[in-house]
Amino acid sequence: MELDSILLNRKEKKLLKKIIFLSNRADHGLASTDLIKQQSEYDKYYFSQLRDFGLIGTHHLPEPNEKTHWRPENGTYVTDKGRHYKDWHWEHLRIFIYKSVMTPIVITLLTNLVLYLLEKHLK
Structure with missing residues (x-):
C-alpha cells in the first residue's frame, strides 16, 4: 500500500511512535512483541492496521539457525515506510x-x- 493512501489516526500514530522507540533500543532493530503488548498504547486492532499498511512487520523464528545471527523470537520491526x-x-x-x-x-x-x-x- 502506498503512503499516499495511508492516513493514521492518533492512536495508530502513538503506537507506531512507541514501536519505533522500542525497536531503536532493541538489538538488531527487533522489539519483542510481548514487550509491545505490555505498553499502554498497544491495541490489537491498531497493531494489525500498522502491519497491514506495511509500516511494521513481525519476525518469527522457532529456533535460531546460528548463534551469531540470533534474533529474538516473535519480534516486531519497523519498515522504511514506517520510519x-x-x-x-x-x-x-x-x-x-x-x-x-x-x-x-x-x-x-x-x-x-x-x-x-x-x-x-x-x-
Missing part, C-alpha cells in the same frame, strides 16, 4: 496547504491587480 511516515505526512500537509491556501490567495491578488489596472486604464 519515514512522519516526514511524508508533513510533506503531504505542506503540499495540501500550498494548494488549498496559497493558490487561492495568489489568484485573488492577481485578479484584483488586473481589475485595478483595467479600471485605471479605462479612466
Whole structure:
C-alpha cells in the first residue's frame, strides 16, 4: 500500500511512535512483541492496521539457525515506510496547504491587480 493512501489516526500514530522507540533500543532493530503488548498504547486492532499498511512487520523464528545471527523470537520491526511516515505526512500537509491556501490567495491578488489596472486604464 502506498503512503499516499495511508492516513493514521492518533492512536495508530502513538503506537507506531512507541514501536519505533522500542525497536531503536532493541538489538538488531527487533522489539519483542510481548514487550509491545505490555505498553499502554498497544491495541490489537491498531497493531494489525500498522502491519497491514506495511509500516511494521513481525519476525518469527522457532529456533535460531546460528548463534551469531540470533534474533529474538516473535519480534516486531519497523519498515522504511514506517520510519519515514512522519516526514511524508508533513510533506503531504505542506503540499495540501500550498494548494488549498496559497493558490487561492495568489489568484485573488492577481485578479484584483488586473481589475485595478483595467479600471485605471479605462479612466
